Amino acid sequence: YRVFLKSRPGINGVPVASNFALEKTVWPTLPLENEVLVQTLYLSVDPYMRCRMNEDSGVEYTKAWSLGGTITGGGIGVVCVSSCDGFKRGDIVMTAGFDWPWVNYHNFPGEILKVVTEVPKEQLSMMLGLFGLTGLTGCLGVTEKGNIVPGMNQTVVVSGAAGACGSVAGQVAKIKGCGKLVGICGTETKCKFLTEELGFDAAICYRSQNVADNLSSICPNGVDVYFDNVGGEISNSVITCMNKSACIILCGQISVYNEDKPYPPPLREETESFVKKQRISRDRFLVLNYQNKFGETLEFLQASFKAGKLINKETTVHGLENAGIAFIDMMNGQNIGKQIVKVSELKTP
DSSP, rough: EEEEEEOOOOSSSOOOOGGGEOOOOOOOOOOOOOEEEEEEEEEOOOOHHHHHHSSOOOOSSOOOOTSSBBBBEEEEEEEEEEEEETTOTTEEEEEESSSSSSEEEEEGGGGGGOOOOOOOOGGGGGTTTSSSSHHHHHHHHHHHHOOOOSSSOEEEEESTTTTHHHHHHHHHHHHHSEEEEEEEOOOOHHIIOOOOOOSSEEETTTTSSOOHHHHHHOOOOEEEEEEEEEEEHHHHHHHHHHHEEEEEEOOOOOTTTTTTTSSSSOOOOOHHHHHHHHHEEEEOOOOOGGGGGGGHHHHHHHHHHTTSOOOEEEEEEEEEGHHHHHHHHHHOOOOOOOEEEEEEEOOOO
């Protein structure tokens, strides 16, 4: 089977499950020379995929999906048959980019695959989350752009804090020595997750609470670092509470992904004036610009997880046929932590 793009939601439209479709495909042939037949185990669904549903992705690091074309993204699988040196049956493999097709089985050219040895087999899905680009984004965004100095008692605010990237960013900010950590999310359940499991000092539910008023109360000395995953009105509220020379780490803008706006979207005029007056930096962060630091950052994430300093949380949907639904759920904030699709079980030889 494969999942393909059946229709586009439009650049100002809201994606729905019917934009995706499942169809039966021909069983793959045995791999040709230098090819590897792989069974998909897990797929990753992420906010950046929304731009790939448009005719033009609007970003330089990934292309739009074609109508009728198989959906691609992050994935991980197990080798069934190999005709390529360096790979054998049972190896766990993944690709470096966003090119894993949403299929049960696929013949990959061996040159784009790498064997996964970083985690035990019961933690394979973490290579798409905490130990993958998601975790690297949350961690490197904080360490490269956050300017957190232990002992300075800095206040860090994270929006989309219970999601895959935000949950990592917040925890890393704590590990690196921030004074106060505040998360913004969409449900009371997520708020409890942040404060009771991840170590956030406070959490604000933007659906039921006034963000600006609560931030002013929780952070009387202002906000020093804002890890921005959502944009829109939430970010306008956070920015009005920021101190002079504070910094905004512009990681994502999911609140406006269904609107035809440039990235990063412009701020409201009064918010932009406040940013200039306070000399607040607002830097776009793209993790692919820091590939030279992936190795050491992955080691840090793994060591922190092993030491119990980092908590991993996943929301798992089962079955390739539900991958489109998983994407819609993630876009609507139904997930806590990383949204994963489990396509098949890893069978022990």
